[in-house]
Amino acid sequence: MGACSTARRWMLVFAAPLLLNCGGGGSGGGSGGASGENEIGPTDTTAPQVTLTAPVNLAIDLTGTLALGAVATDNIAVTRVEFEVDGLGAGTDDTAPFAASVNTAEYAAGQHVVRARARDAAGNVSAWSAATVKFGGSTSVPAGFTKNERFISGLSQATALAQAPDGRLFIAEQGGAVRVYKAGGLLLQPFVRLAVDASGERGLIGLTLHPNFPATPHVFAHYTVNAGAAGATHNRISRFTAQGDEAMASSELVLVELPPLSAATNHNGGALHFGADGKLYVGVGENADPSKSQDLRSPLGKLLRFNDDGSIPADNPFFAAQQGLARAVWAYGLRNPFSFAVQPLTGRIHINDAGANTWEEINVGVAGANFGWPGSEGPDNVGAGIAAPLFAYRHSDAAPPGSGPGGFFTGFAIAGGTFYPATGVFPAPYHSNYFFADFGRRFIGRLDPANGNAAYAFASISDAPVDMRVGIDGALLVLGRAGVTRISSP
Template identity: 35%
Template sequence: MSTALKRFNGGARAALTTLLLISILLPPVAQPVRAQGGFNLPDGFVQEEVVVGLKLPTSFAIAPDGRIFIAEKAGRVRVFHKGELLAEPFIDISGEVNDYGSRGLLGIAVDPAWPRRPYVYLAFVYDPPEIKDRNKSGARVSRVVRLTADSKDLNKALPDSGVVLVGKNSIARYVGNPDQGDAEPFSCLDENKRPVRDCIANEGDAHTVNMVTFGPDGALYVAVGDGIVNSRGNPRALDIDSLNGKILRVDPDTGKGLRSNPFFDGDPDSNRSKVFALGLRNPFRITVDPRNGRVIIGEVGNQKWEEINIAEPGANFGWPCYEGPEEAASYADCRPYRSGELAVVAPTFAYTHTAQPARGAAIGGDLYLGRTFPPMYRGAYFYHDYNGGVTN
């Protein structure tokens, strides 16, 4: 299956009612752009095909010199450079990636100081060698790694340059049930059933480590789903000592938690020292606002609600005790939230699955801070709903 990377450029005119935008402060109500075989764009916008010949591309990152690094689901990183999709990949780690279902290589980032810092960062579901031949749908774990580009050819990664930044203990030893997904025993737990340090669980075939990106502060942000559909495991999204169901904020050189993080406990290697925000089900795509460092999250919902969230340091969005504006507890102790002892941050914008066209997966998007689009779009947040096939 080959797919393409596309973009759309704005002209001088646009109709407000043809695009649903999320303002950072106030969400207006309007109609979406349909995305079936392409975008039905507002007047004055043009869709362009940028890269063709890709196989299940999941994410891309544009380097400061203009080359585009594109992650393919199975584990290859392709490079688009000087108008050409290069035949040889930057790297192929398909032997390490579990790409069953919605798993795979899902996140990629380029160091903002490229090429002085010639680093590319990848987020993927890891297949430990000891269990890679077991049931592919069984439990696995996830990792974030940093690769170094060859100074003689920046389109190639140096062999054996990979450094595990997050998920050093995402290894076979801590995989709970490699033969059955969404089943106990759960992963990344020690003998006392407490979260293992630096281990990201992935029982389900979705809700994985989803994205890596940089903030204006130079920190590396990592979006991690709760890693499971089985409701008995959902509460780890609220456990500050678990890396699942979180936005992490780490040092891009070491993977350690930063002293400025909201839950830093004096030990930069502890799980809680890496947490920026928590209580998330499946933060598929995030955007760090370069103007203020706030994290905008496309949070894929469960039974009823989809969310766009804005995270300040320490924000708790309440999953699984809350979905959208409603209580949605299952196998979780939600009493501290109901009593007000612990605060829950409400979604900035939420919509139900009954919205038309039928929607069900707010996978996130990006801010527009350029000057090409008409003024009404500047500072707006564009997001996509996968089920509805609409860009908003």
């Protein structure tokens, strides 16, 4: 249609008796513009074409100075080729041969996307020509960022992190303590110390603050109750009332008692966060019984949704069809949603689901969605009625390495995710990115929503990451088992 209407404008200008092939005559018509009559000629509407020639797609072990190259053509003339790495400018060249270079040491080791596009004097731009490549070396945070791995140290088996508007950090330790970090120090006295069963993946596994905290001084915890009697151990969601830096004595209000756990100590899920709708969402694992994930009568293997008092909203997707706690099910087909994140303002939810054999997943939360476990993992076996992951990465390299979903990202337990806000101290291309971390490989990646959620290596840390959030000062706080790493810009 575009080619056809372009040609019709030409006919008005030249009154030429052209026979128009509306099926694909656009570039042919554009070529005619180069043949003369330019003083009264039409505006050039034909975009250049470009091919990135260096680096080649799926190149690996790129270190040192990397030469970028492109060939570009246009019906009139290419006036500029722009190069980018990860959506950030990496040089321009106005004359052929089109080239630039980047210092790979300024980027975290791992996957990056190099691309080029061309423009002409009329401002037409080509599509991007891109290559997904792997930088080698040992850089663990991009140039322009500062990583402090000892921002907080001395934590014991940490699991979750929350921040109050006054800057205090509330940190859950698996053994049951909620620690408070305030004014540059970790307070010796915990906010509360819960009696938990911390065997395997059990224990204090989730923590969040009321969205109106501290005016509404409620702290929410997800933990495994050590009930003593066989078959009685279960996970619980409770609310505590803060008084200064500690929970008011006897302020625990049990909101939800999840079903008794089996002997399996893994796949408890953990994270809980408030949505933009003011509801409390909780990730619950399938307790190593995959059949629970598809069973809408069970709250296991689900993302649950509650009111802030623990009651179940009547607009939950299965409220009418189910009974009891199953009415809290908001999304299902999950294996072990240990972490998830809510985007500020938009309320978009990304659910990280730790996979079994092949894939780690990032899923977009939608009421009633089925994310497929156990019949589907990652992009495999996504049948009718199953929501495919937004992004998935493999446990080991594809053949060839870097090909297929996830590219060069490999790991074995996605654990930690957070959205960068729409504004903040990080450079603009990082705004609204989704950061995700892998517990096993200890990397932090980012999804770039402005570029189709392309994934780039962002950083790596020494500790095993379990949770992340963007602090009120705009720095990325990565909770590891033993401490907090702060990544700031500059």
